[in-house]
Amino acid sequence: MDLQVGKNSKNTKMSERKPKNIFSKGPIPASFIAESIQKHSSQKAIGGHSIFLGQVRADQTENGIVKAIDYTAYEDMALEKMHLIREDIFAKYPLTCMHVHHSLGEVAAGEICLFVFTSSAHRKAAMDACEETVERLKAELPVWGREIMEDDSHQWKVNQ
Amino acid sequence: MQVQVMIFGQLTDITGKSELMLYDIPDTDTLIRTLLSIYPALSDTKFAIALNKKVIRENTLLEGDNNIALLPPFSGG
Numbered sequence: 001m002d003l004q005v006g007k008n009s010k011n012t013k014m015s016e017r018k019p020k021n022i023f024s025k026g027p028i029p030a031s032f033i034a035e036s037i038q039k040h041s042s043q044k045a046i047g048g049h050s051i052f053l054g055q056v057r058a059d060q061t062e063n064g065i066v067k068a069i070d071y072t073a074y075e076d077m078a079l080e081k082m083h084l085i086r087e088d089i090f091a092k093y094p095l096t097c098m099h100v101h102h103s104l105g106e107v108a109a110g111e112i113c114l115f116v117f118t119s120s121a122h123r124k125a126a127m128d129a130c131e132e133t134v135e136r137l138k139a140e141l142p143v144w145g146r147e148i149m150e151d152d153s154h155q156w157k158v159n160q
Numbered sequence: 161m162q163v164q165v166m167i168f169g170q171l172t173d174i175t176g177k178s179e180l181m182l183y184d185i186p187d188t189d190t191l192i193r194t195l196l197s198i199y200p201a202l203s204d205t206k207f208a209i210a211l212n213k214k215v216i217r218e219n220t221l222l223e224g225d226n227n228i229a230l231l232p233p234f235s236g237g
Binding site: 054071072073074076077078080102113114134137138139140141142143144145146156157158159 | 166168169170173210213229231232233234235236237
């Protein structure tokens with residue numbers, strides 16, 4: 001698996017204040033999401049997980065049909081911002097853990113580009129925290145999606 | 161003051177590059193004026209300026225090592 005996550009989570013104790021990486025190249029495989037769920041089976045204080053998966057939509061636009069989105073980010077700033085969002089969310093909800101993964105580079109229509117995973121003792125905190133995290137990261141992280149059309153022209157994604 | 165400017169997202173369609181070096185830029189108002197004179201099309205686009213990874217909203221003096229970035233509206237997720 002090419003994703004950087006496992007490596008990072010091992011380092012969490014040593015560098016709690018250092019922003020965690022959330023970016024990995026290309027789509028997020030379903031197998032990675034399954035493994036991520038499986039890893040939580042040892043944490044028996046958890047009673048509920050909430051997961052949001054963002055999937056690239058084959059939007060029909062006046063410029064054609066979207067076949068992929070090419071993501072770029074101001075990574076340093078995005079990671080610092082995500083760190084602040086994470087601190088806010090942990091201060092607001094009794095969460096056991098939170099994991100966020102966002103794709104960079106090209107992700108084809110139908111593939112997963114965003115994975116937000118929150119866990120808590122009782123469902124409400126995990127569900128509310130997951131929703132708030134998704135809303136905040138879409139509004140606050142300096143990430144841009146370049147929509148690639150079927151004829152290889154492009155337009156820039158606009159978040160609603 | 162010499163400044164290096166990082167350019168992101170749809171703004172790179174206008175500038176044709178993702179990095180730019182500018183000279184004699186004492187503050188961010190001058191930066192904006194200079195950018196608009198080089199790339200008039202930027203005036204039709206919404207963007208924010210981040211100085212050392214923080215979005216600034218008022219004219220700010222540029223001193224020493226500055227990390228400047230032009231950020232169009234975000235569209236992650």
